[in-house]
Amino acid sequence: MSFDRLIEAIKRTNNPTVAGLDPKLDFIPSAIKSAAFAKYGRTLEGAAEALYEFNKGLIDALCDIVPAVKPQAAYYEMYGWQGVRALRRTIVYAKSKGMFVITDAKRNDIGTTMEAYAKAHLGVTEVEGESLEPFGGDALTVNAYLGTDGVKPVLSVCREYDKGLFVLVKTSNPSSGELQDRRLEDGMTIYRTMGDMCEKWGEELPGKYGYSGVGAVVGATYPEQLGELRKALPHTFFLVPGYGAQGGGAGDVAPAFDKNGLGAIVNSSRGIMCAWKKEEGACEDDYAMAARREAERMAEALRSVM
Amino acid sequence: MSFDRLIEAIKRTNNPTVAGLDPKLDFIPSAIKSAAFAKYGRTLEGAAEALYEFNKGLIDALCDIVPAVKPQAAYYEMYGWQGVRALRRTIVYAKSKGMFVITDAKRNDIGTTMEAYAKAHLGVTEVEGESLEPFGGDALTVNAYLGTDGVKPVLSVCREYDKGLFVLVKTSNPSSGELQDRRLEDGMTIYRTMGDMCEKWGEELPGKYGYSGVGAVVGATYPEQLGELRKALPHTFFLVPGYGAQGGGAGDVAPAFDKNGLGAIVNSSRGIMCAWKKEEGACEDDYAMAARREAERMAEALRSVM
Numbered sequence A, B: 001m002s003f004d005r006l007i008e009a010i011k012r013t014n015n016p017t018v019a020g021l022d023p024k025l026d027f028i029p030s031a032i033k034s035a036a037f038a039k040y041g042r043t044l045e046g047a048a049e050a051l052y053e054f055n056k057g058l059i060d061a062l063c064d065i066v067p068a069v070k071p072q073a074a075y076y077e078m079y080g081w082q083g084v085r086a087l088r089r090t091i092v093y094a095k096s097k098g099m100f101v102i103t104d105a106k107r108n109d110i111g112t113t114m115e116a117y118a119k120a121h122l123g124v125t126e127v128e129g130e131s132l133e134p135f136g137g138d139a140l141t142v143n144a145y146l147g148t149d150g151v152k153p154v155l156s157v158c159r160e161y162d163k164g165l166f167v168l169v170k171t172s173n174p175s176s177g178e179l180q181d182r183r184l185e186d187g188m189t190i191y192r193t194m195g196d197m198c199e200k201w202g203e204e205l206p207g208k209y210g211y212s213g214v215g216a217v218v219g220a221t222y223p224e225q226l227g228e229l230r231k232a233l234p235h236t237f238f239l240v241p242g243y244g245a246q247g248g249g250a251g252d253v254a255p256a257f258d259k260n261g262l263g264a265i266v267n268s269s270r271g272i273m274c275a276w277k278k279e280e281g282a283c284e285d286d287y288a289m290a291a292r293r294e295a296e297r298m299a300e301a302l303r304s305v306m
Helices: A004-013 A030-040 A044-062 A080-096 A111-122 A152-161 A174-180 A190-202 A223-232 A250-256 A284-305 B004-013 B030-040 B044-062 B080-096 B111-121 B152-161 B174-180 B190-202 B223-232 B250-256 B284-305
Strands: A017-021 A068-071 A100-107 A125-127 A130-132 A139-142 A164-170 A214-218 A238-240 A264-268 B017-021 B068-071 B100-107 B125-127 B130-132 B139-142 B164-170 B214-218 B238-240 B264-268
Touching (some): A004 A068, A004 A100, A017 A044, A017 A284, A030 A044, A030 A284, A044 A284, A044 B125, A068 A080, A080 A100, A080 B080, A100 A111, A111 A152, A125 B044, A152 A164, A164 A174, A164 A190, A164 A223, A174 A190, A174 B190, A190 A214, A190 A223, A190 B174, A214 A223, A223 A250, A250 A264, A250 A284, A264 A284, B004 B068, B004 B100, B017 B044, B030 B044, B030 B284, B044 B080, B080 B100, B100 B111, B111 B152, B164 B174, B164 B223, B174 B190, B190 B223, B214 B223, B223 B250, B238 B250, B250 B264, B250 B284, B264 B284
Parallel strands (some): A017 A264, A068 A100, A139 A164, A164 A214, A238 A264, B017 B068, B017 B264, B068 B100, B100 B139, B139 B164, B164 B214, B238 B264
Antiparallel strands (some): A125 A130
C-alpha cells in the first residue's frame, strides 16, 4: 500500500534506476526478429513475439543490478492485442525475476471505469467467482486531470494489493509548461497544485520510509522544478523520466533525492535498450550485455550525486 | 481528417447519439455468459467471449438507428489481453455494420510514444514492410495535460487516415472542477483554456461542416459550461457523456448543439446496455431490442431539444 517494496529493491541493488521497456522493432537485433517472423510471419503476432524475446534478454541481463522495469503500454498496443499479450508476458517474466514493474500507461477515467483500469493493471478481476490477474503490474502511472474521482478507485486497489501509483505532475517534454506551468489565481502553478493533491491522496497509503503509495512523475529535464517539488512534497516518491536521450543528466536529477539518497527512481529507456547501437565495439548479439554495461554506468553516475 | 464522416452519419440517422459499449459481466444476459463459459471455462477468455457476443447483439440491434458506438477501453483491459482482443473484434464488427467507432481510451503521452498510441488506435503499424491495423477506431479520446507534444502526433495520424480525436475539456464527474474549474492568473478557467487549445489544434484538421477533427469532451452534467463552450468554440465538435445514469437529461444537453442542430454527439452507456434490466416487462433474452427501444426514446428526446 506504499512504495516500501520499491524502496527496498532500490536499497538492495543500491541503484535508483528503472529500465524503460519501450521496444520499437528498430531497437531489436535482427536475429531476434528473424526468428520471430520465421515462426509467425510478418504479422502483429510475429512483432509481438520479437518484443517479448527482446525484453526477456534485457530482463535476464539487468535483474540483479536494476530494481525495476517500466514497460510503456503504447509500444505494445501499437501491435494490437497481440502486442498487449506481449506486455502481459513481459510483466510476468520481470516479476518472476524479482523486478518491480511500473506499468506506464497514464490511465485516467472516473468511478467504476477507473476502478476497471485499476483492477486491470494492479488488481484482479472476478469472473464467476474466480479471481484472475489481467496484467499484474506493481505500480501504474495515472493522469489526474479528472480530479479525485479519477484517483480514489486506484487508491482502494493499491491498499488491497500493496501496489502504488504515479500521478503526472510535471512532465519532461518541451510543451509540458503550456498547461502545467500556468499559474492559478492563488499564484500557484498547476504542477504544484497537482503535487499538493498527491500529498493529500497519499495520506491514505502511508509507508514506513516516509513515502506514500502515491508518487509523482517529474521530468529530469526540469531540475529547478524537481528541487522545488522535492522540498514541497516530502511524502511523495518521484518517477523521473527524461534522463539520457531526452537530455537530462545525473546532475539534473540530483535535486530529486532526499538527504538519505531516497525519494526518486530515474528512468532510462532508449539509453539502456539501444546501448548496443551506441557503444563502441558492441554488436547486436551483445545487446543484453551492452544494456547491462550502460545500466552500470548510469547507476555509477546516479550514486555520485545521491 | 475531420468529423465530416461522423456528422454525415448523424444526419443520415437523424440521431446525435453514441452508444457506449462498457460491457461489465453484470450487464450481460446469463444465456450469453453460460455459452461463453461452457466453451472457454471461467477464464478471461470466457469473459471476453461473452463481452463480444453481448456487443454484437447490441450492434445488430442499433446499427440502423444509432450512428456511432463508443467502447470504453477500461472494460476490456480488465479482462487482460483477451479482453483487448474482444475490443478489437468489437471495433471490426461495428465498422462492418457501418457504425462510426469512438475508442474511449483517454490516451496521453508525448512524441514517439503518443505516435505509437495514435497508430495503435487510429492508424496502422509497419511490420517488415506490411501495414497492419492494430485496432482501427475512427476517433480516440485524448487527455492533453501534457500539452501540444501530446496532441501533435495524433493530428498527423488523423490527417493521414481521416480520423478524429476528442480532448478532455470539462468532464462529467463531480470532482472535475477540482482542477478544471480553477482560474488562471488571466481569469480564464482551465477547462476554457483547454477548449481554446482544441480550437487552435483543430486549425490543422478543418472540416466542410465547420467542425474540425479535434473535438472536446464536455459533460452533460454541466449544462452551463456546455453552453459557454459551445459559444466559445465554434469549430470544436463535442462528445457529451453523463446523459442518463450520471444524471444529465435532454434539457441539460440542449446547449451543446448549434443553431443547425449539429455540433455534438451524446453518449449513453448503461441506459442503453442495461435497458433490459430497467424496462417494464423486458427480459434478458430481449436485451438487444430493449436497447433499441431505449435508443429510440433517447433519439426522440434529443430531437425535441436540438
